[in-house]
Amino acid sequence: MQARLLATDIACLRGERLLFRKLGLDLGPGDLLQVRGPNGIGKSSLLRILAGLARPFAGTIERGGEIGLMDGRHALDSDRTLGDALAFWARLDGCADTAKPMARLGIDTLADIPTAYLSTGQKQRAVIARLLFRARPIWLLDEPFAGLDSPSQTLLAELVAEHCGAGGLCVFVSHQPADLPARTLDLADYAA
């Protein structure tokens, strides 16, 4: 996996407000970056810009590799069972076998449960399982540890370490310290 994410002189405007400016990133295979900063500083906005879902007010982004985005929107069809909802994603992702990722996340026993009945942490684990459906070099994770119990947090940290060990890169937003050897970017340093 050859991951690359290059952001140059990024500025972010939300509504009428310039949130941050002159932000640069140069990440490659194995790089792991935690984005921190107070509520409302623009962390989620930065991830959406890096993902290509929002346009920067200024600056450029170059991406080498497909993006795996986890942004708190579960997008699990509430009319389906978890197994069916994940099978739908698997078809989109070209993943032939969902059993292994589901077992890794401990959600294989929940396949027959309607997604509407799942707990917050169970839904979160389903979203993480989807990250494993397809090798996507660039992981962008917004508060990925939120709502997870302690063993699931440990597992997620392992998955991120494996991803980076395999040549992927990961940018994650988290208020809490993560048990990962991540560099830190404090968005307050770029506040406009």
Ligand SMILES: Nc1ncnc2c1ncn2[C@@H]1O[C@H](COP(=O)(O)OP(=O)(O)OP(=O)(O)O)[C@@H](O)[C@H]1O
């Ligand atoms: N589409 C939008 N239009 C206008 N303003 C927006 C939009 N989306 C976000 N904002 C504003 O931009 C600011 C930054 O929001 P963002 O969600 O990026 O912050 P954050 O650092 O991730 O916050 P938190 O720690 O609370 O999750 C907030 O003031 C928010 O209200």
